[in-house]
Amino acid sequence: MIGIKSIASYVPTAGLDNYVQGAKFGKDEAFMFGKIGASFLPRKAAEQETSDLCVEAARALFANNPELDPQAIDVLIVVTQNGDEEGLPHTAAIVQDKLGLSTRVAAFDVSLGCSGYVYGLYAIKGFMQAAGLKNGLLITADPYSKIVDPEDRNTTMLFGDAATATWMGENAVWQLGEARFGTDGSGAEHLKVSDGTFFMNGRQVFNFALVKVPAHLHELLEASGLQSADIDAFCIHQGSAAIVDAVARRFEEQHPEKFVKDMLETGNTVSSSVPLLLQKHMLDSSWKRVAISGFGVGLSWGSAILYRD
Amino acid sequence: MIGIKSIASYVPTAGLDNYVQGAKFGKDEAFMFGKIGASFLPRKAAEQETSDLCVEAARALFANNPELDPQAIDVLIVVTQNGDEEGLPHTAAIVQDKLGLSTRVAAFDVSLGCSGYVYGLYAIKGFMQAAGLKNGLLITADPYSKIVDPEDRNTTMLFGDAATATWMGENAVWQLGEARFGTDGSGAEHLKVSDGTFFMNGRQVFNFALVKVPAHLHELLEASGLQSADIDAFCIHQGSAAIVDAVARRFEEQHPEKFVKDMLETGNTVSSSVPLLLQKHMLDSSWKRVAISGFGVGLSWGSAILYRD
Numbered sequence: 152m153i154g155i156k157s158i159a160s161y162v163p164t165a166g167l168d169n170y171v172q173g174a175k176f177g178k179d180e181a182f183m184f185g186k187i188g189a190s191f192l193p194r195k196a197a198e199q200e201t202s203d204l205c206v207e208a209a210r211a212l213f214a215n216n217p218e219l220d221p222q223a224i225d226v227l228i229v230v231t232q233n234g235d236e237e238g239l240p241h242t243a244a245i246v247q248d249k250l251g252l253s254t255r256v257a258a259f260d261v262s263l264g265c266s267g268y269v270y271g272l273y274a275i276k277g278f279m280q281a282a283g284l285k286n287g288l289l290i291t292a293d294p295y296s297k298i299v300d301p302e303d304r305n306t307t308m309l310f311g312d313a314a315t316a317t318w319m320g321e322n323a324v325w326q327l328g329e330a331r332f333g334t335d336g337s338g339a340e341h342l343k344v345s346d347g348t349f350f351m352n353g354r355q356v357f358n359f360a361l362v363k364v365p366a367h368l369h370e371l372l373e374a375s376g377l378q379s380a381d382i383d384a385f386c387i388h389q390g391s392a393a394i395v396d397a398v399a400r401r402f403e404e405q406h407p408e409k410f411v412k413d414m415l416e417t418g419n420t421v422s423s424s425v426p427l428l429l430q431k432h433m434l435d436s437s438w439k440r441v442a443i444s445g446f447g448v449g450l451s452w453g454s455a456i457l458y459r460d
Numbered sequence: 461m462i463g464i465k466s467i468a469s470y471v472p473t474a475g476l477d478n479y480v481q482g483a484k485f486g487k488d489e490a491f492m493f494g495k496i497g498a499s500f501l502p503r504k505a506a507e508q509e510t511s512d513l514c515v516e517a518a519r520a521l522f523a524n525n526p527e528l529d530p531q532a533i534d535v536l537i538v539v540t541q542n543g544d545e546e547g548l549p550h551t552a553a554i555v556q557d558k559l560g561l562s563t564r565v566a567a568f569d570v571s572l573g574c575s576g577y578v579y580g581l582y583a584i585k586g587f588m589q590a591a592g593l594k595n596g597l598l599i600t601a602d603p604y605s606k607i608v609d610p611e612d613r614n615t616t617m618l619f620g621d622a623a624t625a626t627w628m629g630e631n632a633v634w635q636l637g638e639a640r641f642g643t644d645g646s647g648a649e650h651l652k653v654s655d656g657t658f659f660m661n662g663r664q665v666f667n668f669a670l671v672k673v674p675a676h677l678h679e680l681l682e683a684s685g686l687q688s689a690d691i692d693a694f695c696i697h698q699g700s701a702a703i704v705d706a707v708a709r710r711f712e713e714q715h716p717e718k719f720v721k722d723m724l725e726t727g728n729t730v731s732s733s734v735p736l737l738l739q740k741h742m743l744d745s746s747w748k749r750v751a752i753s754g755f756g757v758g759l760s761w762g763s764a765i766l767y768r769d
Binding site: 252278280342 | 563639
């Protein structure tokens with residue numbers, strides 16, 4: 152079965168000291184650590200385009216997996232809502248060219264935000280199965296530094312730039328299990344770009360996540376015939392330290408520590424946050440079963456079980 | 461198997477008399493008919509957003525298929541590069557809300573241009589199979605009137621606004637067969653938006669299509685173990701009358717009439733052109749096997765066989 156064979160990432164080394172930024176808005180280090188969750192926010196260079204972040208992540212993936220011939224990639228999906236160009240062409244086409252991939256690759260962008268990796272996994276696996284393809288590259292790259300107003304205290308302390316690349320193929324250790332998805336466009340206004348600037352109604356988004364995500368995870372477990380105890384770790388979108396903690400507490404009071412929290416050096420990296428967690432914590436673990444969940448722009452959410460035999 | 465159960469469309473009744481527009485650029489009716497291929501270009505109203513076109517097409521689909529409960533839709537993909545908002549949120553979330561679909565729907569946009577319907581078919585079928593979903597809505601809506609400069613003679617005579625909605629599900633008459641895809645981002649500059657305005661290098665795009673599409677169709681047939689004589693009709697992207705004619709001649713000199721040409725009242729409707737042809741010419745036909753091909757922005761192309769038993 153087609154599953155996750157490898158994950159790599161690119162996190163810019165340059166960025167903002169978020170404690171310094173917090174101080175500017177009157178926030179102390181305890182708040183920045185405990186509520187925001189990020190002491191550092193990586194920032195792409197001004198001359199780096201979204202496709203360049205994709206290319207860096209893909210090159211890291213190729214370097215880690217010498218058995219993967221880049222010319223064998225036959226499908227490339229880029230999950231982004233901040234691509235290189237103004238709508239067209241799609242960023243995936245630019246990445247195909249910059250990586251020197253075969254022109255026989257099926258390449259397209261999926262427009263989703265923080266829920267995007269969960270959807271992207273099923274989109275690329277499904278596309279590969281439906282079209283008879285063998286090696287997929289699922290890339291996430293949504294550099295919010297392009298759209299966040301550095302004077303907006305509701306957003307500028309939260310988001311970091313990053314990209315990830317996931318190799319999907321046969322004989323993978325990690326398989327995709329049951330999944331559940333959801334969309335509520337009536338909340339679209341809570342997370343949107345207007346006149347080039349990102350706006351977030353933080354309270355509404357926090358409440359949405361706190362109500363929706365624990366219930367969605369419970370529903371997913373029930374549909375999978377699993378108990379919470381069967382899950383070794385919950386790798387959910389790292390929106391902020393406060394939201395991860397609140398979802399963990401609401402979901403299950405006994406073992407909130409199973410909700411992985413690791414965003415101190417990255418911040419909220421949108422659709423890259425879940426694959427960053429999986430790369431760092433799942434791939435080399437002894438875990439057997441992991442629940443993932445992404446939630447955000449749309450509003451949109453998706454949760455899934457990853458497992459190995 | 462999941463296949464195409466129904467296709468509906470929305471074509472605005474208002475629009476431009478393209479003969480009048482042609483005269484403005486010194487083009488006579490013979491040229492507009494024979495080379496451009498459109499005497500009329502439908503135009504959405506200024507207050508209509510992309511999501512509104514999607515909603516109209518979906519409502520037409522629901523009206524034609526009373527057995528389809530809109531609440532049973534569990535996945536919605538919008539193929540567009542001219543969505544409602546500036547990158548985020550995705551248009552599919554807005555359509556979910558405007559149509560009053562269940563919040564249990566998986567909704568996302570696929571960013572592709574004229575090749576988008578071919579990719580979209582395999583993306584939605586694959587996603588449904590990978591995630592265990594039952595009723596999919598594949599919508600195309602890419603209103604180029606948002607980005608075309610009415611003074612640009614290379615583009616303003618070509619594009620019409622339209623939207624289509626395809627119901628994907630089990631027990632479908634039309635099934636998806638073999639497919640082939642391709643991407644060449646080195647040609648991205650030939651079709652792109654800069655500062656809000658669409659630019660096309662018509663000569664480069666024409667040459668690309670003329671070289672690529674006939675060869676791609678031959679490759680698809682070979683991979684499918686089919687001869688040209690096994691195909692009842694070729695429904696390829698209606699870029700212009702000239703490109704459809706040129707591809708048809710180059711592909712097979714004996715029966716160029718099997719290349720359906722029907723764009724006189726619509727113009728080039730981007731990702732809607734192939735489903736418009738299928739709706740009008742395939743669904744009620746006695747055809748057994750149809751080849752489809754889309755090509756354009758990216759550069760990107762995709763070709764597939766649709767068949768029924």
